[in-house]
Amino acid sequence: MGIVETWMREKPIRTFLSQLSTRRAAVGAAAALIASSAAASGDGETGDRSIPQLSPIANSVVSRCSRVLALAIETLQQNFEVDFPDSCKESNTYAKEFLEYCCHKALHEVTARPDYLSDKNLRRLMFDVMLAWETPGAVADDASLENVNDKKTVGLGAFARIAPSCPIIADLVTVHNLFDALTCSSGGRLHFFVFDKYIKSLDKVFRSVKGIMQSPLASSFKLDAGECILAMDGDRPIHPVFQHIGISAWPGRLILTTHALYFQSIKVGYGDKIVKYDLATDADQIIKRDFTGPLGVRLFDKAVMYKSSTLTEPIYFDFPELGGPSRRDYWLAITREVLQVNRFIRKFNLGDIQRAEAHSKAILGILRYSAVKEAFHISPSHFKTTLPFSLAEKLPKGDMVLKALYDNYFQLLDTSLSHLATESPVDNRLQSHSLPFSLYALSRMGFILLKRKDEAQSEISFCAVCSGVTKSLEAALEESICYSERIEAARATIDQVKVEGVDANLALMQELLFPFIHVVKLIYSLTKWDDPLKSFLFLAFTMYVIQRGIVGYILPLSFLVFAVVMLWHKYNGREQLLGVLEDAISKLEETLQAVNIVLLKFRAVLFAAVPKTTEMVAVAFLAAAALLVFLPWRHLFLMAVLEVYTREMPLRKQNTEKFRRRIREWSTYLHSGKELVRESADGMAGASSPAAITCRAAVAWAPGQPLVMEEVEVAPPEAKEIRVKVVSTSICRSDVNQWQSTPLIDYAISETQAQPDLFPRIFGHEASGVVESVGEGVTEFRVGDHVLTVFIGECMSCKHCVSGKSNMCQKLGLERKGVMHSDQKTRFSIRGKPVYHYCAVSSFSEYTVVHSGCAVKVSPSMPMDRICLLSCGVSAGLGAAWNVADISEGSSVVIFGLGTVGLSVAQGAKMRGASIIIGVDTNSEKQEKGKAFGVTDFINPAELNEPVQQVVKRLTNGGADYSFECVGDTGVVSTALQSCSDGWGLTITLGVPKAKPEVSAHYGLLLSGRTLKGSLFGGWRPKSDLPLLVEKYGNKEIQVDGLVTHDMPFSDINKALELMLENKCLRCVVHMPR
Structure with missing residues (x-):
């Protein structure tokens, strides 16, 4: 994280200063200084005298900044006190302002290199500056920094203050939304590895765009001066883009630049018949999401509609994909951003340098948006978007933000950038002017939007970088964001009263x-x-x-x-x-x-x-x-x-637009009145705490014995818990195995000690229901919300939840002790005797209590008796194919066991484009069902005279790329592993074993390059990912209904268990009494 310890040991600073002949040489040396001083921060050493007013971490950062600048700390301090004498008089702000001074100078020096984003040590330096900013003074202590999982994290204030000093990384207009996007899964605190991942993704996006700009394709489009390519799609056959005009459609390549959209048919050579849709002209242009389909039929919600007064009919750009409309939404967002920035330029009639700065700000916003999407698979929208001009358009009173932005641009020095060069730390001529920060930052990265004869040799002094007029912009943003929060609350009440259907x-x-x-x-x-x-x-x-x-x-x-x-x-x-x-x-x-x-x-x-x-x-x-x-x-x-x-x-048009915008904002601010009724109801409900209730439950008193309908007492929910009225629950094979067989070893306790007999017990974990009451501290759920229960939760704070690499939550993971996560106690009892839970859900009861982290809110419009399958089996299979195996197009897959999980794996493999999907099952009746879910070949081992793996190898030319064990038989794991191709074959285990959990396989199978990997709940993070699956089901993108073979009342639950034991059903849904 530091700057130069190793290098400094080899060459003293005086030697370095003596060899410093030009300012450019200092810039070139800064990279080596950062790389070689990373050890200094790790050891906590400063290497120079410390400043009494600063905290240890702030002294460390200042020391490293001084090495980057090749200046002694005393010289830096003297320069600061001369340049900013007023700041020295405020002792309570001296430390923070001096830290900012050093940070900005060092970053300005280091970021002169076009490849600085790829330098991890620079990223570490920036993150340390943010840490130091939170505790800059000598009275502060590192212990006061907030830790998550023993790692220091950064808050919004530090990020919003430091990150925009490098315009490539963040923008003043959208920095709050960028921070929210980076910390959406870590409780509002930024981890270094998240920040590091974001910068790496940003570097990758920049390199990609520069590669497109330098390719022969860019020259074939004959771009205007200052026009820059921002995105390209449709250049790969697996991700085509179709242009629809009327009933005709054809595939092609879609290019977005700072000025226009270009479409080129794949069959046409470069430079021929390229269609240009100019986004910079003053025409009535509309860009919105729309439906499209063959012969003009509106079927699929995966298109962008472009309409202009210069066109006779609308143009539709279709982005077909197997999943949701993420490609379409991405293109819609960035195209609207280009349209908005060009409207801004026309509205205020910007000059050359102002226009280039506006385009630069939009370019950086789009590239940051792309980086967040690529790294974290999220695309913030509406009031949370990271696109500056789109945000200003959507925010209430956003016109004031644009006006403040224009006021800054109006003060841009419309002269050659070389006039900004100065060696003086303070240039009074620049103090009252804003400067083209975004344009300058892009030019350093190799993007030339404005050509001036002395630009290549020009430099902007530190004072110029820091003296931008941003007070009016910050004030407008603060007022607009504050107003938007109230509008969001009002809009939520409006969405609840929208009706659907038309006669x-x-x-x-x-x-x-x-x-x-x-x-x-x-x-x-x-x-x-x-x-x-x-x-x-x-x-x-x-x-x-x-x-x-x-x-x-x-x-x-x-x-x-x-x-x-x-x-x-x-x-x-x-x-x-x-x-x-x-x-x-x-x-x-x-x-x-x-x-x-x-x-x-x-x-x-x-x-x-x-x-x-x-x-x-x-x-x-x-x-x-x-x-x-x-x-x-x-x-x-x-x-x-x-x-x-x-x-x-023309005389009234501008005032009319402003008046209409105010009316829209005022109207949006109004809610429907339903919020008052809900608040009143919540107030009445909150007047008395929930009490224990008595209901019916199917209780297992011993392993394998029929379930008995008992009157059980369900305790009220404790802190962070909710009590749910179960509406529907489906019977999973795991429920049957655990009810029937000997308990498995609990590896959370010991690797050899088996669980005690947890009976009496209430099984069931695939369920949907309605929230009946909530415990203390629960803010996410309200009484009456429809929810899905899940057997593993998501706390949003442990290392697994924060990392995004695993769903094995440390706080709300798989619970096998028959109690609740929070206090290790049960919420069920019969005549005072405790009744154990199953997987902290226990849905074979009319009412149950679950942790709020083990429940997911769903839309009331979703069928409860079908989406309950998404809380385990279907999600486990789809996730194993999509997340854990990440099946590639054209690959071969073999699935052992065509139950609900196995068929869901087949469905996921089909959606990913697998060419061969082999189903293996001893029940030949499942062959037809398998075909409906994508199985291309079926094998019944009972009908073979040779090992299954030999047949699989013949069908797949040496072995399948992926094999899935969905039976729960550890012996089948070895067969699945042998069915994989050597060199890269991947075997995924999903089934829960009935007994003998140890896996035995020949060592040579792994030595030959095969991989054995486990999958729990398909790698899905329940609260983050399960709503997306529910949405896909609602959009009919995934099959669920075909997996339900029986529906039964709660009173016939034992019959449902018998059907599962006899392999006569896939999923049996049990309906609770209304």
């Missing part, structure tokens, strides 16, 4: 109203003043009609128009009318939702759910009543017409 009669009504809608659209187009002459003539005519009092003739004239329209339709083709009807039906549901939301908001205002707004609206109504009483209707009508028809005039 055919309403669709017919929409079609019948089509002529009126068409006339309204025609009149509205005149208000846009696109053709000033037509708009002026229509306005003059309307005012003349009103003033002359001939409005009464409008009704007869309307009848005449209707007659003409009906006669025209008599001779018009039906195809056009059917197309209009289809479009009307597709948009009507959205319109009805919007109308309902308006009515609900009006009701909220009417009943004073928002007192301040109610008062304002009441005053407006009083003023309107007075006007209606005292002014003639003709004058009011004239005023209304003038107001409507002059909004889009």
Whole structure:
């Protein structure tokens, strides 16, 4: 982390200074200084005298910065006191400001190298600066730093202050959202390995974009000066991009630059017939997500629609993929960012250097967005996006953010960057100006957006870097973000009252109203003043009609128009009318939702759910009543017409846009009124603590004995727990094995000691239900929420949860002791005698208690009797294929055991594009079921005269790429391992063994390059990943319903167990009494 200990031992600093001939030489030496001094930070040594006002870690950072700058610490301190004398007078801020001074100078020096992002020691230095920023003073101690898993972490304040000093890494506008994205799984504290992973991903993205820019492809597109390629897709056959125009579609390559979208057909050579969609022109351009499909049918929600006044019809870019619409969402986000930055440039009529700086800020934002997506597989959106101009557009009062940004750009020195070069630490000429930080940072990375004759030799002094005018921008951001939090809370209540579904009669009504809608659209187009002459003539005519009092003739004239329209339709083709009807039906549901939301908001205002707004609206109504009483209707009508028809005039257009934005923000801020009802209900529920309840449960009194329906007492939930009313539960093979067989060894206790007999016991762990009550400290769930229970949880704070590499949560892992995680006690009892849990779930009961970390909230619209399978079996199989094995396209797969888990593995392999999927099972009846889930070949070992692995090797030309053991038989593990290809074969074990948990395999199988790996719950992190699977099921992207072969009432649970024992079912769903 430090800067130069090893190097300094070989060469003293005086020798180094004597050899320093130019400023460029110092920059080149900085890289070696950082790399060789990493040991200094590890040992905690500074190597120079310490400053009394600074903490030990701050002294260490300052020492390393001094070595980077080739200046003594005393010289740095003297320079700081001369340059910033006011800061020296404030003893309480001296340490922090001096630390920032040293940090910014050192970072500015080091980041002159175009490859500095690849230097891990530099990343460590930046992270240490953030740590030191949190405890800069001598009174601070390293112990005061917050630790997670014995690792020092960084908070938002330090990250927001230090990271933007390097514009490549963070931007002032989006730094808070970037921090939220990096710490979404670590409780708001940033770990070094997360920061390091982000910078590595950022470096990879930069190298990729530079590679595209330097390729022959870039020259074939004949880009304009300063135009930079940001993204490219469709260049690989496995990830095509289709352009749809009307009913025609063809694949091609899609390129996004800072100015336009380019589409090139794959069959066309470079430079030929490249279609350009200019995003920088002043045209009415719309970019949004949309549906597309073959022959223009709207089937798949994986397209981006581009519409412009220069096009005769919309263009659809389709991003087909097996999973969700992540590719589409990514392209939609970055394309909108380019559109927004060009609108910003046109709106404020920016000059050359200002335009280049705006484009640079957008480029950096898109590359950071790509880095976060690639490294952490998340794409923040709406108020949490990391794209600066899109964020400013979405934020309430975001126009103020853009105005503050423009004020900074307005002060950019529109001269050659060489004029900014100075060796003086303080240049008064620059103090009142902002500087092109983003542009300068990109130029250092090799991106040339603005060519000036002396740019290559120019440098910006430290003072220039630090003296940007950002106070107004920070104030606008603070106000806007604060307002957005209230809007998010209001929007949540609106989403809860949206209705879905539309009656055919309403669709017919929409079609019948089509002529009126068409006339309204025609009149509205005149208000846009696109053709000033037509708009002026229509306005003059309307005012003349009103003033002359001939409005009464409008009704007869309307009848005449209707007659003409009906006669025209008599001779018009039906195809056009059917197309209009289809479009009307597709948009009507959205319109009805919007109308309902308006009515609900009006009701909220009417009943004073928002007192301040109610008062304002009441005053407006009083003023309107007075006007209606005292002014003639003709004058009011004239005023209304003038107001409507002059909004889009050039003189009023800017004020109109600002007024509309304020109205939208005010409307969004209103909630539906439902929030008050919920708060009242929660207040009443919270007045008394939950009490114990009595319910029925299927209790196992001994291994293998039939379950007995008993009245059990379920204790109230303790802290961080919830009590759930079980709606549906499915019977897993693990439930049957544990109920029937001898208990397994608990390796959490000992490697040789078996668990005690945990009976009486309530089994079951695949369940869905409704939250009945919540314990102390539970904020994620409310009474009435629909949830899935899971047998392993996610605490979000242990090393496994934070790392993102494992789902083996240390706090809420697999529980085998029959008790709760929190206090090692049970929540069930019968006549005072404790009843043990199973996997901390125990869903064979009408009510159960689970830890809040072992439950996942789901949409009430999801079928509870089907999504319960996602809490174990289906997720385990899909995850083994997707996460653990990461099956590649065209590979071969063999699956031992075609139960629910095995069929889910087959489904996952098929979705990943495996070419050969072999199912192995002793039940030949599963062959047809396997085909439905993607199995291409079926083997019944009972019908063979040779080992299974020999047959598999013949079918796969020497062995499968992946094998999955889904039976729970440790003997089959060796067979699965032998069925793999040597050199790279991967065997995944998923089944829970009935007995003999030891695995025996010949050592040569592993020595030949095969890998044996275990999979628990498919590697999914329950709270982070399970909602995505539920969404995929809702979108019909994965099969679940086909795995349910039986539905039974709770009273017949023993029959369900018998079916599982006799292998007569895949999954049996047990329905609890309502």
